Amino acid sequence: MFSESNSPAGGYPRLAALAVTTAVLAGCAMQADLREIQQDQRAVRALLADQQVAVEGLRRRVEIISTEKTEVGKRRTATPPEVTRQLADLEARVAALEQGRTAAQPGLEPAPPEGGVTQDVPPAPAPPRVQSPREIALAKEDAAAQGARVDGDYREGLGLVRQGQCGQAAPKLKDFVRKNPKSDFADNALYWIGACYYGQHDYSRAIVELNDLVLKYPKGDRVPAALLTMADAFADSGDKTDARLLLQKLMSQYPQAEEAGQARQKLQSIGE
Numbered sequence: 674m675f676s677e678s679n680s681p682a683g684g685y686p687r688l689a690a691l692a693v694t695t696a697v698l699a700g701c702a703m704q705a706d707l708r709e710i711q712q713d714q715r716a717v718r719a720l721l722a723d724q725q726v727a728v729e730g731l732r733r734r735v736e737i738i739s740t741e742k743t744e745v746g747k748r749r750t751a752t753p754p755e756v757t758r759q760l761a762d763l764e765a766r767v768a769a770l771e772q773g774r775t776a777a778q779p780g781l782e783p784a785p786p787e788g789g790v791t792q793d794v795p796p797a798p799a800p801p802r803v804q805s806p807r808e809i810a811l812a813k814e815d816a817a818a819q820g821a822r823v824d825g826d827y828r829e830g831l832g833l834v835r836q837g838q839c840g841q842a843a844p845k846l847k848d849f850v851r852k853n854p855k856s857d858f859a860d861n862a863l864y865w866i867g868a869c870y871y872g873q874h875d876y877s878r879a880i881v882e883l884n885d886l887v888l889k890y891p892k893g894d895r896v897p898a899a900l901l902t903m904a905d906a907f908a909d910s911g912d913k914t915d916a917r918l919l920l921q922k923l924m925s926q927y928p929q930a931e932e933a934g935q936a937r938q939k940l941q942s943i944g945e
Contacts, residue, residue, distance in 0.1 A: 808835075811865075814831060814861060815831060818831070823849075823856070823858055824852070826845045826846070826852070827845075827849045827862060830842045830849060830862065830865070833845060834846075834868070834869045837872065839870050839872075839878075842866065842869055843869075843882070846862040846865060847863075850862050850863060859889075859890065859893075860886055860893030860894070861895055863883075863885055863886035863890070863895075863899075864895040864898060867881075867886065867902060867903075871905065874909070876906040876907075879903070879906045883899040883902055883906075887899055887900065897923055897930040897931075897932040900922060900927075901935060904919035904920045904936070904939065907919065908943055913944070916939075916943060917940060920939055924937060
C-alpha cells in the first residue's frame with residue numbers, strides 16, 4: 674500500500690512550494706543587492722558632490738588670490754600725489770644745486786634758463802672783514818704815533834707786533850724804552866710786548882713783560898690794560914686766584930677806566 678508522500682501526485686505540491694520559496698528568496702536577495710547598489714550609488718554621488726564643492730572652493734580661492742595679487746601690484750606701482758610732489762621738489766633742488774656747482778667750476782658755464790636767455794648776475798659783495806680788538810688797538814696806536822715825534826724803533830716794533838713776530842718786536846721796543854724812558858709811548862711799547870706774547874699763548878712771558886710795565890710806569894695810562902691782560906694770562910693758564918686779585922685791583926684803583934667794566938664781567942665769569 675502506497676503513502677501519499679510517495680505518490681507522484683503528492684510530491685508535486687512540495688516541489689512547487691519549494692520553487693516558489695526559492696524564487697521568493699532569490700527575489701529578496703536581488704532586492705537586497707539592489708538596495709545595496711543604490712546605497713553605494715548615493716554614497717558615490719555624495720562624494721562627488723563634496724568633491725565638486727571642494728573644487729569650487731579652491732577655484733574661488735584661486736580667483737581671490739589672483740585678484741589680491743593684482744591689487745597689490747597696482748598699489749606698488751601707483752605713486753601717491755604727495756610722494757610725487759616731494760619727488761618733484763627734490764629733483765628741482767638737485768637741479769638748482771647742480772647748476773650752481775657747474776657755475777662754480779672753471780671752464781664750465783651754467784645751463785641757460787628756459788627760453789635761451791642768459792642774464793648776467795653780479796657777484797655778491799664780499800662781507801667786510803671784522804677787525805679784532807687787538808687790531809683796532811694797534812690801528813689807534815699807529816694813528817697816535819703818526820703826529821708824534823717817535824723814532825723808527827717804535828714804528829718798526831709795532832709792525833712786528835702786528836705780524837706776530839714777538840721775538841723780534843721785543844728788542845726793538847725795549848731799545849725804544851731804553852732810549853726814550855720819559856716818552857709818552859714808553860709804557861705803550863712795554864704793553865705791546867706783553868700783548869704780543871699773550872696773543873701767542875706764551876702766558877709766562879706776557880705776565881713778566883706786563884708786570885715790568887706796572888713797576889716802571891705805575892702812573893702810565895696803559896696800566897689798566899696791562900692789569901686786565903695779566904689777569905687774562907693768569908686765568909688762561911689755570912691760576913684763577915691771581916686772576917681775581919688782579920681784576921679786583923683794577924676795579925679798586927682804576928674804577929673810571931674802560932677796563933674796569935670788563936674786569937667786573939670777567940670777575941663774574943670766573944667767580945668772585
